[in-house]
Amino acid sequence: MTLELHPVLLDVQESLKEYHKYAKKIRCAYEFAASQDLHFFTGLGNNLLQARKFFQLYLVVAYAKIDSERLQILRKEQNRLRADNYQNLKDTTVVRDGDPTNVARQTDVTEEAAKNMALINLEDIIASIDGTSLENHSLPVPTRQANKRKDKEYSRETNYSCEDQGRIADANVQKLTPEQSVIYNDFTQKIQNGQSGLCFLDAPGGCGKTFLIETILASQRAKGSIAIATASTGLAATLLPGGRTVHSTYKYLLT
Template sequence: MYDTNLEAVKASGLLSDASVWSETVMDVINSTNDRRQLRQTYASMLVYSDLEDQSAIWEDIKDYFSSDFLNAARLTDYNEEIYLDALDDIQQQVLNCGGGSITQYGLPASRGGARPSNLLRRERAYNKTALKESVEEKVKLLNSGQRGVYEHVMHRIENGHRYGHNGVFVNAAGGTGKSFLLNLLLDTVRSRGKIALAVASSGIAATVLSGGRTAHNMFKIPLMEFDETKACSVKKNTELAKLLQQTELIVWDEVVMANKNMLTAVDITLRDIMDNDEFMGGKVFVCAGDFRQILPVIRNGGKEQELAHCIKSSYMWEGLAKMQLTENVRLKKDDVKNSKFAKQLLTIGSRESGEIYFGRGFGVRATSREELGYKV
């Protein structure tokens, strides 16, 4: 005689066969797409079975247990956060069945707290192991200029920062490996399980960054006339505010194109969200661009208005550490023609060229509109 039905069933040896439980789980998977029901069944097994290794089923089919959370987060690859979502739910189901912590059944620990938002989950969805391996290989490829910027930024992240020292501007002409460097910084922070946000002033530039978005989209920057200054549309206690609070690094590419009022809006918003008066709320802020390229576009404005609204005219310019990439990493040493052309472009952009000459082979010649249209 036993005090409970469970003890009697266990004593009869009816719960000792792991294959029975595996078949039960597969029956649920094959009969329904309801993953919550699957987790409920598994929770009952954890509490009522006497399997020696109750975690084996979890390890074998944890993707099935977690697939609804993957879809809800709009992700394509499973990661630790998605599995924790499933473990949180299993833990709750186990408690409902009268059980204890799922760790006593051999499973990994659940969070034991509130689930992160989808915004946080997406920014934490990177494969840390793969990123660490990639970072180790890419760091070896840095030239001296890139390495100087990389070590400078990582030192600020690892050792704290204060106003005037947590912002960096990287002046980089085309071909100097700017995108490679910025993505390496992002990957390094993300490989450590931290959050790094990547934004750019245009959609095309954003696609070059890993996880990149436009600055307007990320920070909810309002549309402004060139002489306006507004805060971003981010309220405290929202998912986006919580994401920004936990962010370690912000990378902004093609910042030269941005109206300085956009940067001011982000600065004001981050100070408010972080409840401090530090530049960008105390976040390590890395921006990059090339003043040889496009300045802010001002409707009906001329050169003076463009210069007055670029980042150099912002109060934050003096607080940014200025660093520069000069080595062109795209050109092969034996590519004399392209190397000569690249150097010519740089001298034009730097106003060092004097008179500009183009060889006979430059461009495509046409003798009529029809021929021009055809050749274009």
């Protein structure tokens, strides 16, 4: 198999090679076990674990590499980014006389204001990548009005239509099985009472865990509450509405 890696990933190809080595061992072990009609094969579990470990390592390191590369680009391109923002700002403040839909006012956009706006945007992007501010990257710090702080994380988690979420929750609640209903009611009751707690949900595949979680998420979002859905891998996160990886959401350190 030929792998074409993006240049930024060259440093991490060792873990990928290791993964392929173990994946090959597993394939051989399976083939051998099948040819001998064996149901157990010593060492297979270990190889599986190793392959999984290397693959996870590869994904995590590759992700970190890509994000740090993005940061470099932002650093290098900050002049151009500011120019783009300045242009956008000008575009949105042009007066179109006679146009009844025009609600904008000609605003005197000073260079200083445009620069500040660009820095705010830049800082928001960097914060979403690694949770740091411009100061941590030796860049000028923008002036922000505390009450006007644009919190992307907050807007992301509140950007749901309560009506839509309500419809999803209502439709799903009707369909819950008795077991799902017990968990759903317990969960919503605890939230209503302002109780904190941990709930561990486990059941065989296809039993409706995701369906239940979707229902809980929708019922909370329908009330305008924040319900954050995270999973340990990107793939698992895609199964949850609004799902994200746990390390990206909570900015967990990778080491």
